[in-house]
Amino acid sequence: MTTSHPALxxxxxxxxxxxxxxxxxxxxRVSATPEGVPTQDMARYYAEFADGGFPLxxxxxxxxxxxxxxxYLNQPGLVTEAHVEGWRAVxxxxxxxxxxxxxxLMxxxxxxxxxxYTxxxxxxxxxxxxxxxxxxxxxxxxxxxxxxxxAQDIDDVVAGFVVAAGNAVAAGFDGVEVHAANGYLLDQFITDYTNLRTDSYGGPMANRVRLTADVTRAIKAAVPPEFVVGVRLSQTKVNDFTYRWPDGERDAETVYAALAAAGADYLHIASEGRNWLDTARLAGGRTITSVAREVTGLPVIANGGMHDAVLAERVLDGGHADLLSVARAALxxxxxPRRVAKDxxxxxxxxxxxxxAVTLDNVRRWREDNQV
Structure with missing residues (x-):
């Protein structure tokens, strides 16, 4: 590992x-109000990361x-004016x-x-x-x-994402990330065993990724040009840690090309429940993240164990990704970032x-108990 880490x-x-x-x-965090309004605790929670040196x-x-x-109950929304006002504080x-x-947006x-609601x-x-x-x-x-x-449900889902993206602009966000990973709705369309449709949204991967591309394209058309629109993807899921795209590199290339054509500004490749090393390597020897960079030329965020300085250096210097996302280690x-800079x-x-439960109250209690 070099003395000046490439992540810095x-x-x-x-x-x-x-x-x-x-x-x-x-x-x-499931720490919003029952109505989905962000709280002052959430504002402090998110600001702490920025104050600690995380630029994104x-x-x-x-x-x-x-x-x-x-x-989830107590999950925040971006639907009502109260939601928008709450996020403005964050x-x-x-x-x-x-x-x-x-x-x-999930x-x-x-x-x-x-x-x-239902x-x-x-x-x-x-x-x-x-x-x-x-x-x-x-x-x-x-x-x-x-x-x-x-078909009407699909149209309604796309419209909901677009309205929420507009609300994100109004709330002062710098961008949105379309959540097409970890087993949630857009990933359910991408995944072969949860998508048995015979229309234009089912069948081959080019059809299964269509809804995610439609959402991305519609958002890009509705927000200001400088507003960042990314997409998060994964093979593994919160309820299935072993799933892989059946056609490996070919599926990956199809997914990434479709989202780049839809106007995505970056791709965020997640490793739900697994380390990047466990999920990244494809049968042909390339990695799931390097394929994204090669196919699209877009910035790619790698995820899964990126707090490990040795792994992070390997990912960046090896051309596998451009940015690194950190979850539990950041918590x-x-x-x-400041700790890495000071070794x-x-x-x-x-x-x-x-x-x-994964609430801010539990994090606060743990820190008090452990004097952190």
Missing amino acids: TPVRLGGHELSSRYAVAPMT VITEGIYPDNAHSQG TGAVRGAGGVLVAQ HAGALSQGNR AERIGPSSVRPLGEMMPEYGGSGPWPAPREMS VNPDL VELDRFDHGMLDP
Whole structure:
């Protein structure tokens, strides 16, 4: 490892010059009000990362409509004026600390386990999700089977993302990230075993990625040119750590090319539940992130163990990615970039920070108990 770590070099993302290549990855906090309004605690939480040296902060998944998109109770939304007003306090706090803030827009689809608007789930096909709901996010028991979406449902979902992106502009965000990863709705369309459709949104990968491309294209057409629009993708899921795109490199190339053509400004490749080393290598020897860079020429964010300075250097110097997103290690080290710059050892993540639920109250309690 070099004395000057490559993660500490500047990089450009859209119209933003970032001081380093570190980003805070989306982490569900379920700490908004029951109505989905962000709180002052959330403003302090997000600003702490920017104050700690993270130049780019990506929010937890935010639900974009008041129909089927909400995934968890106390998840924040970007639907109402109260939501927008609440987020203004967050964006102001992060900007005041010198950070760039991107809102991740997430439709849970079949993986909704807490929705104040409806008990019905929708998905590309009526396929019961694998596994069981997640207790740390307030769920229990098997997932119900969703209702197969109609053409009107698909149009409504796209429209909801567009409205939410407009609300993100009004709330002062610097960009949005379309959540097409980790098993949620857009990923359910991309995944072959949850998408059994026979229309133009089902079948080959070029069709299965169509909805994500439609959402990206529609958002780009509706927001100011300087507003950043990224897409998060993954093979693995919160309820399936082993899934891989069936055609490997060919599927990856198809997905990335479609999203670049739709106008994405960056791609964020996640490793849900796994280290980058466990999920990145494709059968042909290339990595899932390097393929994204080669196919699109866009900035690519790698995720999964990127707090490890040796791995981070390998990913950047090897041309596998341009930026690195950090989740749990950032939660316990909100000043991680500064620690790396000073070669200060990182505090180890303790799962007690998320037990029994992934709330800000539990993080605060853990820090008080551990005098952090």
